[in-house]
Amino acid sequence: MNLVIKNYFTRKQSALAxxxxxxxxxxxxxxxxxxxxxxxxxxxxxKLTDIQSNLIVLRSQIAQVFxxxxxxxxxSNELVLKAGVVPTVFVKGTNIINQWGGEIDINxxxxxxxxxxxxxxxxxxxxxxxxxxxxxxWLGVEINGSNIEDGSVTALAxxxxxxxxxxxFTAR
Numbered sequence: 001m002n003l004v005i006k007n008y009f010t011r012k013q014s015a016l017a018x019x020x021x022x023x024x025x026x027x028x029x030x031x032x033x034x035x036x037x038x039x040x041x042x043x044x045x046x047k048l049t050d051i052q053s054n055l056i057v058l059r060s061q062i063a064q065v066f067x068x069x070x071x072x073x074x075x076s077n078e079l080v081l082k083a084g085v086v087p088t089v090f091v092k093g094t095n096i097i098n099q100w101g102g103e104i105d106i107n108x109x110x111x112x113x114x115x116x117x118x119x120x121x122x123x124x125x126x127x128x129x130x131x132x133x134x135x136x137x138w139l140g141v142e143i144n145g146s147n148i149e150d151g152s153v154t155a156l157a158x159x160x161x162x163x164x165x166x167x168x169f170t171a172r
Contacts, residue, residue: 025107047099048126049117052133054087055117059137059171061085062106062115071112098122102164114139114172121165128153131167140170 005164036169058080064084066072077096080086090096096104102121109116122130131143143159144166159165 004035008137044117048129051099051126051130053120054089055091055169056089056137057087058085058106058117059169063171067113069082072108073112073116075106075108075115077104077106087155100126101168102166109170112169116168116170118166120166121164124160124163127165127167131156131160138171140168142168142170 007103014118048091049132061082061083062072064086065080065085066075068157081091081094081096086096090098090104095104098104098119098121100121100123103122105116105118106137107118108114119130127143129143131141131148131149132153135141140147141151143156144162148155
């Protein structure tokens with residue numbers, strides 16, 4: 001009888017140990033997933049803030065370099081790289097690249113009175129926030145070929161429909 005009772009408790013204890021291990025693994029998975037989720041959100045927010053601040057710097061630096069000129073006709077990626085006005089976070093060799101690996105192209109407007117900063121490969125979750133960024137500071141914002149009037153959130157949401165969006169900011 002003593003052996004039967006001992007055998008019963010040994011099996012019950014190993015079943016409890018297995019349940020404990022499974023519960024511990026579940027807790028570890030939940031904690032890991034939660035940390036990963038918040039890290040991803042923090043990383044996305046940091047990239048958004050970084051591109052916003054660097055677009056301000058780039059716009060200001062270009063305007064300063066051309067302050068004595070009557071037009072922006074000569075403006076190009078090569079010129080702004082040579083002039084050293086591109087924030088270093090965007091410079092990858094001889095290319096200007098954003099945080100998501102897309103190209104940044106800087107050109108004169110058709111009439112030479114202003115310039116455009118085109119930013120490609122912007123993810124959907126960033127597109128609306130970046131498109132709504134400082135609407136009064138730009139002469140225009142275009143997303144995937146659609147002109148955004150007055151920072152309209154509806155227009156932004158409708159235009160930011162690709163996995164990789166292209167935004168064009170026009171300035172003077």
